Amino acid sequence: MITRHYIEGYENLLELIQNLKVNGPIVVLYSGSKLSNGKSWCSDCVEAAPFIERGLEFAPESAHFIHVEVGDRTFWKDHKCPFRTSPKTKLNVLPTLSLWGTQKRLEGAQCLDLGLFEMLFNEDEI
Structure with missing residues (x-):
């Protein structure tokens, strides 16, 4: 079972x-x-939440899942927001689900496609 963390x-x-x-x-x-x-x-985040929960079933049991809240709408929309500007995150869209330290991610409406979760968590590539 994956280990879950919730932060802001x-x-x-x-x-x-x-x-x-x-x-x-x-x-x-x-x-x-x-x-x-x-x-x-973020209404897109609310819409994607049940799909993300189901998509996490494809994650390996050794995975750590971190749900990070980026802040309020004003903070997120600021072009200087560290989630947008940091080379570690490089966010453009919410929600975004990523494999830390890789280029693999699902952005926005991609988080509604369970087939993409299966591809994201393909253990041969993790």
């Missing part, structure tokens, strides 16, 4: 990854932060 913010993401001791892949989901109603301000 760029610095917290880097700190968590630096401190993780893992033998498997690190899967990172980037989404908009939750509002007081418990749902993300």
Whole structure:
């Protein structure tokens, strides 16, 4: 069973990854932060959430899943947002699901396609 982590913010993401001791892949989901109603301000993230949950079934049991909330809408839309500018993340779209340290990722509407999850988690390529 994959190990799950939930955090908010760029610095917290880097700190968590630096401190993780893992033998498997690190899967990172980037989404908009939750509002007081418990749902993300990002409607695409809300729509993709059930597909992402089902898609994680294709992940190896040794995987660590990090769900990181990028901040509020204003912070995300700022072109200086570290999630957008950092070479470690290079985000353009929410939601984005990526395999940390690789170029493999699903962006936006791709997170609605379970077939793409199967390809993303193809163990021969992880």
